[in-house]
Amino acid sequence: CHTSILPVRVLSTSIQQTPADAAFHSTSFTEADQPRILITGGLGQLGVGLANFLRKRFGKDSVILSDIRKPPDHIFHNGPFIYSDILDSKNLRETVVNNRISWLFHYSALLSAVGEADVSLAKAVNITGLHNVLDVATEHGLRLFVPSTIGAFGPTSPRNPAPDLCVQRPRTIYGVSKVHAELMGEYYYHRYGLDFRCLRYPGIISADSQPGGGTTDYAVQIFHHAVKSGRFECNLKPSTRLPMMYIEDCLRATLEVMEAPTKSLSMRTYNINAMSFTPEELAQEIHKHIPEFQITYNVDSVRQAIADSWPMNFDDSNARKDWGWKHDFDLPNLVTTMLNFPGFHTRVARAN
Ligand SMILES: NC(=O)C1=CN([C@@H]2O[C@H](COP(=O)(O)OP(=O)(O)OC[C@H]3O[C@@H](n4cnc5c(N)ncnc54)[C@H](O)[C@@H]3O)[C@@H](O)[C@H]2O)C=CC1
């Protein structure tokens, strides 16, 4: 097992318990230290990419990927992987202590569409799981990253663009749980000094990982179908405009906000933006590369209602001002990159 290469101690002398009301300091991490990182829910669309990205920066053994699912061989052999269920707080605490974790990226979640299909599981994973993570992170002085989403806004929010601070009344359990995560994280920051950092991600597009059951999944699936068959049946209306981002920008933003000096952060939850498009516009861009590509529409009413309640665009001016956020990928770059991603064609063929 990969964990055997990590220093495992029942009680590490370098860890002191942080009193719950200690303010604004971390006992196990100083700016000069190399962080020791745990990623929860790491086998989803974003976690493996994040682990690879962080391992390039901090070294393979400094980053532990965890999930409740069994990893495929290539992921298991690529660096430390352990089982960790965020609903089991004792197991989570043990993992943090035994591996001297100092940064935690909390990726476990049920996304918008699968959350509506199983509200009680979504409540458990997205709300109870978050409570466990917040408590363990506070007890052990971790720097904690929790992603939020465009889904944290609702039909009464300003939609074009949605600013950082505005009405947030989402109508999905996913959105409600993410607003809860934003507020709880900020509460723990003010009350206990937890170094909580949160970005609201747009829909994320990746070539080498599959989406986990969200409303923006079409924007990943379309590429696979375009390459495989030249046709795609979209489950959102052609005019549905949503904010989107290429995974490389998303992962870079995540590391940048984690490394931002505390004094540069005027807020703890930031919107980040890159591009905004409709299925029709994405199809037109793909058409430039694959002239025979055809898109048809068969609308899924649950996903459509969700998308119609989300922002069409994000105002991320605070992230740009405070810690210098800047995206690299716009729509034409995204499409060129996805269709030319090394191994994309063979990977699509293998997956089907
Ligand atoms: N992918 C996207 O477009 C966006 C993602 N985000 C957020 O980023 C994070 C990562 O997203 P994805 O990788 O796309 O999600 P995903 O749905 O692909 O993966 C989530 C992972 O959580 C794991 N999980 C479920 N229950 C668990 C439990 N009890 N303990 C530990 N792990 C558990 C699942 O096995 C899965 O591997 C999520 O918090 C999501 O809300 C936010 C906005 C956009």
Ligand SMILES: CC(=O)[C@H](N)C(=O)O
């Ligand atoms: C935008 C998200 O948070 C996610 N991709 C979803 O569609 O649920």
